Amino acid sequence: MFRATLKSLLARKVRLILSGLAVVLGVMFVSGAFVLTDTLGRSFDSVFADGFSEIDVNVAAKPKVQVNEMEGEQTVAPLPAALVDRVKQVPGAASATGVVNADGARVIGSNGKVVTSFGPPQLGENWTGESELLKLREGRAPQAEDEIVINKALATAAKVQVGQKVGVLTAFESKKRDFTLVGVFGYSGDRDSIGGVNEVFFTTPVAQRLMLGEPDVFSSITVQAADGVSDEKLRDDVARTLGADFEVKTGEQVAADASASLKEGLSFFNKILLGFAAVALLVGTFLILNTFSIIVAQRTRELALMRAIGASGRQIIGSVVLEAIAVGLIASVLGLAAGIGVGALLAYLFGKLAGGLTLAGIGVPAAAVIGSFAVGLVITVVAALLPALRASRIPPIAAMQDVATPDRPLTKITVAGSLVTGIGAVLLFLGLSGNAGGQTLSTILGGVLFAFIGVALLTPLISRPVVSLLGAIFSWSVPGKLGRLNSGRNPRRTAITAAALMVGIALVTGVTVILDSAKGSISALAQDTIKAELVIAGQQGGPRPPTFDPGVLDQAKALPGVRLVDGEYGDMARIDGEGTWVAASSDVASLRQIFGAKPTAGDIDRLGPTQMLASSDTATSRGWSVGSTVNVQLTRGEARTYTISGIYESSQLTNPVTLPVTAAKDFAIPQPIQGFIQLDPGTRVSDVQPQVEALLADSPEVSVADRDAFIKQQTSSLDGLLTMIQILLALAIVIAVLGIINTLALSVLERTRELGLLRAIGLRRSQTMGMITVEAVVISVFGALLGVVVGTGLGAAVVEALKDEGITDLILPWGQMGVFLGLAAIIGVVAAVLPAVRAARINVLGAIAHD
Amino acid sequence: MTATVGQQAQAAARANDVWKVYGSGEAQVVALRGVSAEFERGRFTAIMGPSGSGKSTLMHCLAGLDSVTRGTVSIGETTVTGLGDAGLTKLRRDKVGFIFQQFNLLPTLTAKENILLPLSIAGRKPDPAWYDTVIETVGLKDRLDHRPAQLSGGQQQRVACARALVSRPEVIFADEPTGNLDSRSGAEVLNFLRNSVREHGQTIVMVTHDPTAAAYADRVVFLADGEIVSELIEPTAETVLDTMKKLDTAAEVGN
Numbered sequence A: 001m002f003r004a005t006l007k008s009l010l011a012r013k014v015r016l017i018l019s020g021l022a023v024v025l026g027v028m029f030v031s032g033a034f035v036l037t038d039t040l041g042r043s044f045d046s047v048f049a050d051g052f053s054e055i056d057v058n059v060a061a062k063p064k065v066q067v068n069e070m071e072g073e074q075t076v077a078p079l080p081a082a083l084v085d086r087v088k089q090v091p092g093a094a095s096a097t098g099v100v101n102a103d104g105a106r107v108i109g110s111n112g113k114v115v116t117s118f119g120p121p122q123l124g125e126n127w128t129g130e131s132e133l134l135k136l137r138e139g140r141a142p143q144a145e146d147e148i149v150i151n152k153a154l155a156t157a158a159k160v161q162v163g164q165k166v167g168v169l170t171a172f173e174s175k176k177r178d179f180t181l182v183g184v185f186g187y188s189g190d191r192d193s194i195g196g197v198n199e200v201f202f203t204t205p206v207a208q209r210l211m212l213g214e215p216d217v218f219s220s221i222t223v224q225a226a227d228g229v230s231d232e233k234l235r236d237d238v239a240r241t242l243g244a245d246f247e248v249k250t251g252e253q254v255a256a257d258a259s260a261s262l263k264e265g266l267s268f269f270n271k272i273l274l275g276f277a278a279v280a281l282l283v284g285t286f287l288i289l290n291t292f293s294i295i296v297a298q299r300t301r302e303l304a305l306m307r308a309i310g311a312s313g314r315q316i317i318g319s320v321v322l323e324a325i326a327v328g329l330i331a332s333v334l335g336l337a338a339g340i341g342v343g344a345l346l347a348y349l350f351g352k353l354a355g356g357l358t359l360a361g362i363g364v365p366a367a368a369v370i371g372s373f374a375v376g377l378v379i380t381v382v383a384a385l386l387p388a389l390r391a392s393r394i395p396p397i398a399a400m401q402d403v404a405t406p407d408r409p410l411t412k413i414t415v416a417g418s419l420v421t422g423i424g425a426v427l428l429f430l431g432l433s434g435n436a437g438g439q440t441l442s443t444i445l446g447g448v449l450f451a452f453i454g455v456a457l458l459t460p461l462i463s464r465p466v467v468s469l470l471g472a473i474f475s476w477s478v479p480g481k482l483g484r485l486n487s488g489r490n491p492r493r494t495a496i497t498a499a500a501l502m503v504g505i506a507l508v509t510g511v512t513v514i515l516d517s518a519k520g521s522i523s524a525l526a527q528d529t530i531k532a533e534l535v536i537a538g539q540q541g542g543p544r545p546p547t548f549d550p551g552v553l554d555q556a557k558a559l560p561g562v563r564l565v566d567g568e569y570g571d572m573a574r575i576d577g578e579g580t581w582v583a584a585s586s587d588v589a590s591l592r593q594i595f596g597a598k599p600t601a602g603d604i605d606r607l608g609p610t611q612m613l614a615s616s617d618t619a620t621s622r623g624w625s626v627g628s629t630v631n632v633q634l635t636r637g638e639a640r641t642y643t644i645s646g647i648y649e650s651s652q653l654t655n656p657v658t659l660p661v662t663a664a665k666d667f668a669i670p671q672p673i674q675g676f677i678q679l680d681p682g683t684r685v686s687d688v689q690p691q692v693e694a695l696l697a698d699s700p701e702v703s704v705a706d707r708d709a710f711i712k713q714q715t716s717s718l719d720g721l722l723t724m725i726q727i728l729l730a731l732a733i734v735i736a737v738l739g740i741i742n743t744l745a746l747s748v749l750e751r752t753r754e755l756g757l758l759r760a761i762g763l764r765r766s767q768t769m770g771m772i773t774v775e776a777v778v779i780s781v782f783g784a785l786l787g788v789v790v791g792t793g794l795g796a797a798v799v800e801a802l803k804d805e806g807i808t809d810l811i812l813p814w815g816q817m818g819v820f821l822g823l824a825a826i827i828g829v830v831a832a833v834l835p836a837v838r839a840a841r842i843n844v845l846g847a848i849a850h851d
Numbered sequence B: 001m002t003a004t005v006g007q008q009a010q011a012a013a014r015a016n017d018v019w020k021v022y023g024s025g026e027a028q029v030v031a032l033r034g035v036s037a038e039f040e041r042g043r044f045t046a047i048m049g050p051s052g053s054g055k056s057t058l059m060h061c062l063a064g065l066d067s068v069t070r071g072t073v074s075i076g077e078t079t080v081t082g083l084g085d086a087g088l089t090k091l092r093r094d095k096v097g098f099i100f101q102q103f104n105l106l107p108t109l110t111a112k113e114n115i116l117l118p119l120s121i122a123g124r125k126p127d128p129a130w131y132d133t134v135i136e137t138v139g140l141k142d143r144l145d146h147r148p149a150q151l152s153g154g155q156q157q158r159v160a161c162a163r164a165l166v167s168r169p170e171v172i173f174a175d176e177p178t179g180n181l182d183s184r185s186g187a188e189v190l191n192f193l194r195n196s197v198r199e200h201g202q203t204i205v206m207v208t209h210d211p212t213a214a215a216y217a218d219r220v221v222f223l224a225d226g227e228i229v230s231e232l233i234e235p236t237a238e239t240v241l242d243t244m245k246k247l248d249t250a251a252e253v254g255n
């Protein structure tokens, strides 16, 4: 039996290669994700280990407001400089150094633009001398107030040289300040940066003022242990001396913690990639199911013969499953290998993008290997089970009869399909209506999966009318008509092939519906709400939003024709212990006119230094009313008590809480992020815009745009997201294309004699190819049509569920849907090429003459 | 060998010193050894011979389905030898009809669609009177909307005959058209073929190894070992059988 299986496997290698390829691609995605995240994780480990290698013990303030990797960089309040001396006194401490080290030092390159970062921080630091690790490559240390040194990678990116004047924006000063570049440094091992981090070193007082906002404070204190004192002992001693308000860690711990927080982000990323891998594998499952079904159908006679000469049904199942295991194993190995390659490539690209992250060696984590084999084998075997079962039911008599597999009725499959679709719908409803009891995401995903499988099961039934309708387009020509008839010939096969394409297209369509609706709803709301003709803002590239000099706000206000100006600040704060997003407005009184804020209680037109405003939703959920007092802890400074003095009506664009602008200095980013300018009636936008532009000459991160351009820019991040999702889902579509090729190739093989007959009675080669192409196009357009319909349904359901979150308009991307259908037609044509060529090459004689 | 009745240069199909060699070296098989024959217009010719004698090969070469190793083949005015795929396709469309032993019909099409398929492929309209005549003769009027799977073997073969006839080809080639049928259905098909020759002047060349089937023809050409060895005009089942027997003994003696 084993030999027979092996032989038949080899005999059908081409068919199996195609379906195996689907598994290879899916497995590649899985192992690639693991290899990528593992490699990056270890690279981060080594970067941080290096960066903190010279620190024995590190002292920092406890973060006052915890933010996670998704919400932004963790910023901690500074320490008083006096603490350095206290640390020095601790027995076992050889030395203690106050360090300024904060994100937000942005160098302006020789092209006048800020050197951006896609992830690593842009650190502003105080110069504390060279070390084993850090060595000046050129020039000298900064000595005067207007002197800086920067790392080599940054100097290269900014195209600046020692001796030149260099503009820098800092955390507390978004107005360009000129410094003289007096030195350039690098790291041991000839590295120009550590992990792509851009660094600017100032003299200590300048660093304190510009990066921390006040004199005589430090970000942290690094302590060197005296000879013979272990890091751990020193840490414990320092911690005991300083008390509970500080985080005292060994250098190793700091490195591990910093790396761990980045890895948290990585593992999230990994999960997303695995999600896409799951989609690809779902599509692959359809493909394999189809291939094995066709193979079993083609081998009916052979299998019946085996039964006739004494093989049991079990042995038949065994032989099919054995074949699946072989395919699964080979595909897993290839997929794993391809994934290692892809993971390495992506890690390399990521390293480049992140500004020269030195990659740790490419590693293959156990998870990648186990995941690859588990996924590859399980998927293949599960998909082959159904065909195997069918094979075992072939009666021995079939060996003697002509292979006329009668059309089995579709009743059972339709009932099953309705049931599964129903379950999917119920799960979706539960998940989307928030009744899934904490399992919202998995309930929704389960619902989507069930919906897909259910629709796939219903597809054979739907395929009959739809395919004949679609095919009618081609029926004017004989090959077109034949192709149409062929695609309607085996509804199950057509259905599974089309369903494979459906999955990818449905997801893309669904996501497009959701994002377009979100975009449309937000834009519409912004159009309605924002009564500012001009907006100052920048394009956010990295984790830190662009900021500008608050002085511009006053200067803009003074321009003729300008009526109101409001600068907006924002931060995560802890209010009564709970993380809350807070904003500050430079002119609270303008909120009514610019944002149409409507008071529901109290006074929202002014704000005293200890007063705050809340949105009606926030007030309701937190139980606040005018006069309530709350405890607010910002990123920096002490916790303070604020009194609610007014409540404004909630909308999608309102901030939960608005604080007086004086509080903004304690925000993690103490500079304005957006500025809104309302003009006097009758003033031309084009008259004012250039004047504001001129005011922003020293704030190169931002520009001034009219309102529509601003709204477009704000929602454009959704476009990027959409593109990314589409690229990732493209793999699922590629696999579906493989499925179409496979189905067609198998059909051509199956119909060799039929094709020969057609050629014998006068069908031209080109007509033969046309016939196959029509068959492919009909199948793929059918799949896309299903996908568009199912995707629209899913998207609309999600949009409906998000109504309360402000996605009020359901926007159907008709254009996109048309593109998908057109794309499907092209896919059909492309998928048909090889099978069509093969069909056209069929030897007329060989086709009709055999047995 | 010279054809006895082939003097009018009216041959519908002609083979001239045709050789066909399959394979090479050890595995070389010479299927046809210098076959020359003419198949007159308006006649029903049977090609007889034992299994492996080269009947199918000869028919395939005559019909342009296979290339010849040496010699020439022509159909009507057209020299088949040397035609490319496009030329051969055109030839099959316009001048040749086929009836195979089995698998003659497209399962997706109805009987009527199958019958009209060669014309639709060529983008031609059937001559309505002729179409009616053909349908009438085949006796399938009430089965036209059925698919092949719903027809008996004999009916399917009659549909195949009608398909071959409806485009009025120069010549119809039939390879063991009754090989898969019981004797009654076989007789129906053969009667039908003979009638189409007698009444409508169709030219038919039929390959068979069944003496009863060969007796329906006007003329029988006997092949043995790739050579034409004998010929009968106005055969009967008995004369055909006799000739076959003689050939068999001759072959055994030869061995």
Ligand SMILES: Nc1ncnc2c1ncn2[C@@H]1O[C@H](COP(=O)(O)OP(=O)(O)O)[C@@H](O)[C@H]1O
Binding pocket: B022, B023, B029, B030, B031, B049, B050, B051, B052, B053, B054, B055, B056, B057, B058
């Ligand atoms: N494609 C082929 N390759 C090799 N030999 C062939 C091929 N087709 C036929 N033959 C050989 O040519 C000879 C004649 O075959 P064929 O014309 O099919 O005989 P018939 O139809 O009279 O039974 C046989 O010996 C057969 O084995």
Ligand SMILES: [Mg+2]
Binding pocket: B055, B056, B057
């Ligand atoms: Mg034969």
